[in-house]
Amino acid sequence: MSSHPNDAELRANSTRQGLSRRKLFGAAGVGAAVVGAAGAGALAGRATAAQPVGHLDTAVPFRGEHQAGIVTEAQDRMHFATFDVTTNSRDDVIKMLADWTEMAERMTQGREAFPGGATGQNPYSPPTDTGEALGLPPSQLTLTIGFGPSFFVKDGVDRFRIADKKPAQLVDLPKFPNEKIDPARSGGDIVVQACANDPQVAVHAIRNLARIGFGTVAVRYSQLGFGRTSSTTREQSTPRNLFGFKDGTANLRSDETDKLNRFVWVGEGDGPAWLTGGSYLVARRIRMRIEQWDRTTLLEQERVIGRQKGTGAPMGQSDEFDELNFSLKDKKDKPLIDEVAHVRLASKENLGGIEILRRGYNFTDGSDGFGHLDAGLFFIAFVRDPVTQFIPMQNALSRKDALNEYITPTSSALFACPPGIREGDTSTFWGSTLFD
Incomplete structure (x- = not known):
């Protein structure tokens, strides 16, 4: 365990002892800023408490061997937020992470961030829950946390005495061709991915974490997403992206245990012990040139993607889930799946067997x-090793993919996501093993 004299005490003195007035008053402005990013349009169509409760409204277990929100059935909405740590105090970071863990578990169960938080506290103090999710079901809310390279070392400074626990694979992603990265919307010390089937539930979760983190962290950037662009279970149908094509047909599924162990979960000996059972999260905001695409012929659209727009089947075949067959040719002896088609270049056959778990949103x-619409794909992927999986894949796509004529990545980030918190373990919290 850590030799720091206050670590154990900080873990015990979590939110159960209450929040300071400074945190609560200061957090009010933070909450407004986070919600402002949502916009009225993004919240349109949210679920209401009057809807019949089905499995899409139920709670996802917070605890487990792995964090929820990775292989969990992909929900329909997302609020993705990154944070910069604004203090050099190790103690404050530890306490915030402990507070966040307690809050996250409650909110994923459909409860307030703190007991009686919106209505049962002192009327002369700010409520300890913002209240906009009162009466709403859990909506399969999952909260997934990760730590960026700068959390361990920032500007050469080991702020929290954890530099020796930084994984070798946790590096800033290199610059790829065909991208215009905005530094203000990239990177970050900490990420929290909130996914739910009700956008108000997801926004509520990020808003409350941000407001309680006031004084320790500040929101760096956030992104709302709708309409999942991948399936993580076989029961889910393949969704479509904003180009109108089925997206994620060949994605890894939650029941493919061997593949998940090979391509998603960090294994023992892969790096520092604290990350075993965790994963790496890659995030890329990809602007789509919607108007240019909409003026493109169907034949050209299908050539660029390598699949039929209607059925999702590979070119030259009839079913969405038919295996890619790169040997098929047309009457002019040209490949039916073009040499620079997206599905060919992104395929495991082209990448030496590399696969990733995609979990993106429109x-x-x-x-x-x-x-012009500022619209596109917020790409999220989970991988066991970004250096041997994502970087080679992106190198192949960024140099040859015919789709590059219609897309531009505008933000980029990489985070290390710790394993889950096991059932009955009350001594740990998000990232606690980093401080042992």
């Missing part, structure tokens, strides 16, 4: 001021 963020 986004629309208004217009760009020039009459």
Whole structure:
């Protein structure tokens, strides 16, 4: 365990002892800023408490061998937020992570961030829960945390005495061709991915974590997503992206245990022990040139993707789930799946067997001021090793993919996600083994 004299005490003195007035008053402005990012349009169509409760409204277990929100059945909405740590105090970071863990478990169960938080506290103090999720079901809310390279060492400084626990694979992603990365919307010390079937539930979760983190962290950037662009279980149908094509047909599924162990979960000996059972999260905001795509012929769209738009079947075949067959040719002896088609270049056959678990979402963020939609794909993937999986894949796609004519990545980040908190373990919290 850590030799720091206050670590054990900090873990015990979590939110059960209450929040300081400084945190509560200061957090009010943070909550407003986070919710402001949502916008009225993004919240349209949210579920209501009057809807019949089905499995889409139920609670996902917070505890387990792995964090929820990775192989969990992909929900319909997402609020993704990254945070910069604004203090050099190890003690404050430990306490915040302990507070966040307690809050996260409650909120994923459909409860307030703190007991009686919105209505049962001192009326002369700010409520300890913002209240907009009162009466709403859990909506399969999952909260997944990760730590960026700068959490361990920032500007050469080991702020929290954890530099020796930084995984070798946790590095800033290299610059790839065909991208215009905005540094203000990239990176981050900490990430929290909130996924739910009700956008208000997801926004509520991030809002309350941000407000309680006031004074320790500040929101760096956030992104709302709708309409999942992948399936993580066989029961889910394949969704479509904003180009109108089925997306994620060949994605890994939650029941493919051997593949998940090979491509998603960090194994023993892969790096520092604290990350065993965890994963790496890759996030990329990809702007789609919607108007240009909409003026493109169907034949060209299908050539670029390598699948039929209607059925999702590979070119030259009839079923969405038919195996890719790169040997099929047309009457002019040209490959039916083009040499630079997206599905060919992204396939495991082209990448030496590499696979990843995708978990992305569509986004629309208004217009760009020039009459064009600011819309696209917020790409999220979980991998066992980003250096040997994602970077080679992106190198192949960024140099040859025909889809590059219609897309531009605008943000990029990589985070190490610790394993889950096991049932009955009350002594640990998100990332606690980093401070042992």
